[in-house]
Amino acid sequence: MISVLIVDDDPAVRRLVSIHLNEAGFQTVQAENGKDALTILQQKKCDAAIVDVMMPEMNGFELTEAIRCDYDLPIILLTAKSALSDKESGFRSGTDDYLVKPFEPQELIFRLNALLRRYNKQQSSNIQIGNTTIDTKSYEVQIDDSSMLLPLKEFELLSFLAASPRQTFSRAQLIDSVWGLDFDGDERTVDVHIKRLRERFKNRQPGFKILTVRGVGYKLEETV
Incomplete structure (x- = not known):
């Protein structure tokens, strides 16, 4: 599964980007600053990075330069700055793309997929967790040699949790991601x-x- 590092000092932005990427079948890892991001990259393989420009201590331009020194992965800079000079600074630092806030999450996903194709990193339609393979195209769940079909919302809920194992989601997050923002039912x-x-x-x-x-919500964990 494609793993994307999200770096932003605003937890609300990290949450928004993570939810939409998880919905699209990506695994996400979050960092609140550049130093934490570099530590994560040393410990975990990430296939792409989405980086905020305006961060304390190490800004997005500096982080992009640091990533470029040691890693070959696509980078998208997110920023509230839309001036041409700012974009020039971004591309000079080594970013592959530049998206100005506020942005449409779907556009971010389009741009990310385009960069992954350019880097020959394909997003699989399968989510593998333990002995189980979840095919997000055929909506089939296979456990070893047996397969099963789930009702749509159960399948989508399972897929969403499995796409980010060990990550805890609140009921509100799961409602937004699986049932949609316009859902008017009960969180139960x-x-x-x-x-x-x-x-x-x-x-x-x-x-x-x-x-x-x-007191929080749910998470899915591998047991084998």
Whole structure:
């Protein structure tokens, strides 16, 4: 699965970008500043980076230059600055693309996919977690040699959690990402669907479990 590093000192922006990338099938890792981002890159393979320009200590231009010294991956700079001179600074630092805030999340995904193709890093339609393969194109879930079809919302919920294992999501985040911003039902809908998923996999060995994080929400973890 394609892993994208999101670097921004604004947690709301990180959350927004992460939710939309997770929906599109990407795994995301977050950092609140340039130093943390470089530490993450040393510890974890990332296939792309989305970097804010205006950050304390190390700005996005400086971080981009640092990434370019040691890593070959596509970089998109996000910034509120739209002046031509700022864009020039961005491209001189080594960025591949430049997107001005506010931006449409779908445009960010289009640009990211275009860069990944240029770097020959293809986004797979499959999510592999434990013994389970989730095919986001055929909507099929395969556990070892057996396959199963889930109701649409259960499938989308499972896919979303599996795309970012070990990451905790609140009920509100799951509602926004799976049911959509215009959903007017109760957040307990998430609890019902989580319970159904647990029942469906109870007597199987999927290699993962869906955990309740008390007072927060849910996360999916690999068990094998």
